[in-house]
Amino acid sequence: MNTKALAALAFCSGLLSATSALADQPHPWQLDLQAAATSLASEVRWFNHYTLWFIVPITLFVLALLVIVSVKFRRSANPVPSKTSHNTLIEVVWTVGPVVILLFFAVPSFQILTNQLTLPEKPDLTLKAIATQWKWSYEYTSVESGPSFDSLILEDKDRASYGKEDKAAYPRLLAVDNDLVIPVGKVVRLIVTADPEDVIHAFAMPSFGIKIDAVPGRMNETWFKADREGLYYGQCSELCGKDHAFMPIAIRVVSEDKYQAWLAAAATDLSGANKALLAAVDGSKSVDVAGAN
Numbered sequence: 001m002n003t004k005a006l007a008a009l010a011f012c013s014g015l016l017s018a019t020s021a022l023a024d025q026p027h028p029w030q031l032d033l034q035a036a037a038t039s040l041a042s043e044v045r046w047f048n049h050y051t052l053w054f055i056v057p058i059t060l061f062v063l064a065l066l067v068i069v070s071v072k073f074r075r076s077a078n079p080v081p082s083k084t085s086h087n088t089l090i091e092v093v094w095t096v097g098p099v100v101i102l103l104f105f106a107v108p109s110f111q112i113l114t115n116q117l118t119l120p121e122k123p124d125l126t127l128k129a130i131a132t133q134w135k136w137s138y139e140y141t142s143v144e145s146g147p148s149f150d151s152l153i154l155e156d157k158d159r160a161s162y163g164k165e166d167k168a169a170y171p172r173l174l175a176v177d178n179d180l181v182i183p184v185g186k187v188v189r190l191i192v193t194a195d196p197e198d199v200i201h202a203f204a205m206p207s208f209g210i211k212i213d214a215v216p217g218r219m220n221e222t223w224f225k226a227d228r229e230g231l232y233y234g235q236c237s238e239l240c241g242k243d244h245a246f247m248p249i250a251i252r253v254v255s256e257d258k259y260q261a262w263l264a265a266a267a268t269d270l271s272g273a274n275k276a277l278l279a280a281v282d283g284s285k286s287v288d289v290a291g292a293n
Helices: 003-020 037-070 086-116 156-162 256-266 268-285
Strands: 125-132 135-139 150-153 178-182 187-194 201-205 210-214 220-225 231-238 250-255
Touching: 037 086, 125 178, 125 201, 178 256, 187 201, 187 210, 201 250, 210 220, 231 256, 250 256, 250 268, 256 268
Parallel strands: 125 187, 178 250
Antiparallel strands: 125 135, 135 150, 187 220, 201 210, 201 231, 231 250
16 A cells, blocks of 8 residues: 555545544544533434435435536536426425425434433432633532532643643643542432523533533523543533633542542542542542543
8 A cells, every 4th residue: 555545445444443432521533522521411412323314315315416417417518408497296395305304303302301300209319500700610509518619711821830731631721629529330410500690601511411401590400420431621611701611521530439529528628639639549540531541
């Protein structure tokens, strides 16, 4: 094989590996959605692949029609244009066809939306996320004397003090100073709102399959249950001002014993609890992040 062929093969291999790697954060040349960490995200990923079976053939069919019309009915090949103004069969097909296709989209999409918005009766943990230009504030409302703290984007000058110098695990523009910590395998009810004097934001976590608006003066609810430990990144997904792009979300999913240890320490010493948890998960390499080897 020549050099160009080898380069092309390597490029294609890179694209394929990017889609199969853990994608708890955006990955260069990523073609698929982020790897699912919840059942909700698995349903969203399935629906994305399902729709491609319709979208790709339709796109190719329309392209073929455009090429045929451009070639067959160009002026030089067809100097006398057709006087046909109506075709009942064609009109029936292009009316009924899209309706049937939309029904194939509607049924599973409504099912997914229902699952996303139907809250479990007895969640294991209730959290509150409050959005403000341009940070997230978290409260562990279902825990007696639970911690509450702000979470802001991590600046490069503060990486050493927070123990987050590894930019592969803690990427620029996604890493935060204080991660939201939750236990694996537990149902989490998330109440989302925004400061009454602020603007609309949106809490989005692609790996969890959730995205919900944070509206001033209104409380919205969603839920998730993380199936595997890891560090997951999301962002505010509603244009909220000049620093909209600098309002990331970081959720760290850990084992039950690590969560309980962090929770007990965070009530009185959040910084110390975060450092102890960071040493525990990073030291044992138990946190999976996209691109990590």
